[in-house]
Amino acid sequence: MNEVKPIKVVLIDNHPLVLDGLRAVLETFPHIEVVGTAGLALTGLEVAIKTNPAVVLIDINMPKLSGIEAIELFKAKLPDCRIVMLSMHDSREYISASVLHGASGYILKDVSTDEIVTAIETVAAGRTYFSSGVSDVLLERRPNEPANPLTTREHDVLTLLASGKSNREIAQSLSLSEATVETHRKNIKKKLGISTTAGLIRYAIDSGFSAADN
Known part of the structure; x- marks a missing residue:
C-alpha cells in the first residue's frame, strides 16, 4: 500500500x-x-x-x-x-x-x-x-451593471466556476453532464473572447455575477 x-x-x-x-x-x-x-x-x-x-x-x-x-x-x-x-x-x-x-x-x-x-x-x-x-464579494452585483451576453445557463456555469467549483461539481449542482458543462465553458470563452480559466474568473469578478440573477 x-x-x-x-x-x-x-x-x-x-x-x-x-x-x-x-x-x-x-x-x-x-x-x-x-x-x-x-x-x-x-x-x-x-x-x-x-x-x-x-x-x-x-x-x-x-x-x-x-x-x-x-x-x-x-x-x-x-x-x-x-x-x-x-x-x-x-x-x-x-x-x-x-x-x-x-x-x-x-x-x-x-x-x-x-x-x-x-x-x-x-x-x-x-x-x-x-x-x-x-x-460573497464575487457574487455581489455592482449597481448599474451592464447586461452580459451569456445565457442564463452559461451565467450559472460561470458563477460556479468563479466560486472555485470543478466541472464535476458544477455538473452536480446544475444537474448536467460534465461534457455539457465543458461545452458551456467553451461557448462562454468564445462569446467573451477569453482563452483561459483565470480570465473567465477575472471577468466574473469584474462583472459581479450573482447566482440569484437568473
Whole structure:
C-alpha cells in the first residue's frame, strides 16, 4: 500500500505571531508538511526554490514586495507551485488582481483552520479556492451593471466556476453532464473572447455575477 505524500507548504507573512500560529496549527495535520516560512516575499521565494512546495500561502500586504507582485516571480521560478493569497481585505480589486497575476486561491485571515486546510487541499489538486467571505464579494452585483451576453445557463456555469467549483461539481449542482458543462465553458470563452480559466474568473469578478440573477 503506497503511503500518501504530504502536501508541502511554504508560509510567507511579515507578522511573526501569524506565521508561527499558522505553522503550529497546520503541523497538527499529518497530510500537510510546512517545509519553510519567511517574513518577506523574496526570502520566501528563496525558501520555495529550495523546498519545492506544492502550495505557497502568502500575505498580500508585505513590505518591499507585495504578495500580488510576488506571484509572477513564483510562477516564473516554480511554475507548478500553486499560490494562495492570505488577506484581511475582501475587496474586489485585490481579489481580481490576485487572479489576474496567477493566484489559485484567496482566503481571508479570519477563516477557520479547517477552511485553510481545505484551501490547501483544493489548490494542490489543481483547482481554485476562494474563502466564504471572498465568494460573497464575487457574487455581489455592482449597481448599474451592464447586461452580459451569456445565457442564463452559461451565467450559472460561470458563477460556479468563479466560486472555485470543478466541472464535476458544477455538473452536480446544475444537474448536467460534465461534457455539457465543458461545452458551456467553451461557448462562454468564445462569446467573451477569453482563452483561459483565470480570465473567465477575472471577468466574473469584474462583472459581479450573482447566482440569484437568473
